[in-house]
Amino acid sequence: MKHLILFSSLILTVGCLTSVMVVTASAYEVVDVSNAGAIMGSVSVSDMSLKDETIKPHRNQNYCGETLPAEKYLVSANGRLQNSIVMIDGITRGKPWNPREEFAITNDKCRFKPHVLVAPKGGTITLGNDDPMLHNFHFYRMLRDSDLRPMKRHLSNMALPQQGQEIRKKKILQNPGLLSLKCNAHFYMQAWVWVVEHPYAAVTLANGTFTLDGVPPGSYKLRVWHESAGEDVVDVTVESGKTASVHVTLYGQRSP
Numbered sequence: 001m002k003h004l005i006l007f008s009s010l011i012l013t014v015g016c017l018t019s020v021m022v023v024t025a026s027a028y029e030v031v032d033v034s035n036a037g038a039i040m041g042s043v044s045v046s047d048m049s050l051k052d053e054t055i056k057p058h059r060n061q062n063y064c065g066e067t068l069p070a071e072k073y074l075v076s077a078n079g080r081l082q083n084s085i086v087m088i089d090g091i092t093r094g095k096p097w098n099p100r101e102e103f104a105i106t107n108d109k110c111r112f113k114p115h116v117l118v119a120p121k122g123g124t125i126t127l128g129n130d131d132p133m134l135h136n137f138h139f140y141r142m143l144r145d146s147d148l149r150p151m152k153r154h155l156s157n158m159a160l161p162q163q164g165q166e167i168r169k170k171k172i173l174q175n176p177g178l179l180s181l182k183c184n185a186h187f188y189m190q191a192w193v194w195v196v197e198h199p200y201a202a203v204t205l206a207n208g209t210f211t212l213d214g215v216p217p218g219s220y221k222l223r224v225w226h227e228s229a230g231e232d233v234v235d236v237t238v239e240s241g242k243t244a245s246v247h248v249t250l251y252g253q254r255s256p
């Protein structure tokens with residue numbers, strides 16, 4: 001693969017596991033950004049023939065439908081990718097943000113909504129079930145083994161058997177990095193949460209575009225990740241009062 005990816009600026013090795021954690025030298029600091037610039041752009045996939053999978057649920061079809069979109073490849077007509085995560089790696093100073101922000105993920109007709117989320121370390125996430133059937137929220141922390149092969153480790157598992165049920169959780173967002181969310185009752189249900197330590201992260205829209213504003217002038221590494229199309233890191237320079245344009249093409253498969 002073009003880019004052998006390290007998820008973080010510093011890899012922590014614990015035993016034989018390499019943890020997917022971004023470690024910064026200090027906590028995020030809010031500074032004056034009156035001289036800020038912005039980064040705007042898009043994420044594309046190189047192989048425009050890639051199509052999303054269609055899932056045939058093995059249970060609860062009467063409520064959830066005979067078929068469901070896997071949402072693994074949501075590609076616009078011009079090859080741009082929805083649900084890519086774009087973030088500045090390792091930035092420690094910048095615009096105000098609220099790390100105590102609250103987020104929600106719900107079950108809706110056997111799909112997690114939203115499918116991809118960025119959320120601040122230290123925030124609170126509300127897990128909800130809108131369906132009249134049991135779902136569970138099984139979070140895994142995404143890791144690399146000693147050969148940098150992807151693997152995952154159980155983080156938390158909560159069952160929500162009743163429609164309308166909600167659970168507020170802080171523990172889920174305690175550490176930075178990528179989380180995978182599965183439902184054990186419906187094998188195809190999948191969502192992703194990237195826990196971040198700064199406000200410079202976004203999920204691409206249906207047209208594959210993103211905007212990061214209020215960025216202090218400087219040179220940065222911009223990380224782009226997509227669950228099926230892989231990952232890349234590109235250089236970007238932000239100048240005061242200007243918008244840097246970044247267009248990233250991913251190569252249609254997950255990074256090694």
Ligand SMILES: [Cu+2]
Pocket residue numbers: 110134135136183184185186189
């Ligand atoms: Cu489920």
